[in-house]
Amino acid sequence: MPVIYDGLEFERLGHASVRIETDDRTVVYVDPWGEILEGDPADGDVVFVTYDDMDHYDAAAIEAVAGTDVTVAAYEAIDTDDLEADGIRVELF
Secondary structure (H helix, E strand, O other), X not given: OOEEEOOEEEEEEEOOEEEEEEOOOOEEEEOXXXXXXXXXOOOEEEEEEOOXXXXXXXXXXXXXXXXXXXXXXXXOOOOOHHHHHOOOEEEEO
16 A cells, blocks of 8 residues: 655555655656566666665566666665666666
């Protein structure tokens, strides 16, 4: 069940995964994980990955939520070569 606050819609997808949509329809995912995703939404503008464990960094889930011009912001210790090889832009922090 989404929570709406000040123009933002927050939806807890399960475990550490969250989907946030702004009032201008920008979609942000935090730690998408394949075990809890339903289908391939392909609507993410930004994906944040906070940790390199499999329930936070799931390349297949990231690709499933990635929109056409997605940016993935990932913790610098994560090996994101698989995403970059598929043409997904990754910024490390």
